[in-house]
Amino acid sequence: MADVSIICGSASDAAIADKAKKVLDEHKVSWDYQVISAHRDPDKLDAYVRTSSCRVYIAIAGLSAALPGVIASKTEKPIIGVPVSGTLSGLDSLLSIAQMPKGVPVACVGVDNGENAAYLAIRILKLAKK
Secondary structure, three states: OOOOOEEEEOHHHHHHHHHHHHHHOOOOEEEEEOOOOOOHHHHHHHHHHHHHOEEEEEEEEEEOOOOHHHHHHOOOOOEEEEOOOOOOHHHHHHHHHHOOOOOOOOEEEOOOOOHHHHHHHHHHHHHOOO
16 A cells, blocks of 8 residues: 555656655655546546545646546545646646635645655645554
């Protein structure tokens, strides 16, 4: 069982996931890594979220950045969204993640900031142990 599930919407986001993995490794927090697009593989994403025993999700997504919100719609576990820089310097992704509708909470860290996503996941996990 991994404590944190890191999901990228595209393999091109792997460098950001690597930043999160490095921080989690340094803090001896277990993780699982998947590349699953909310748009291209909705059934695969649904199955993964339904069967995952992780305690926190880190969802890394660019452009419309639907991934964090879609995951949040399928679970009550904490979701940390990481917007990815792109043609609009990540502003499109940042706004997509930060502007979730009521009842679909997603935490949002800075553009391309996989490290802060991992640090936030670690803090959430520490709270759960208290």
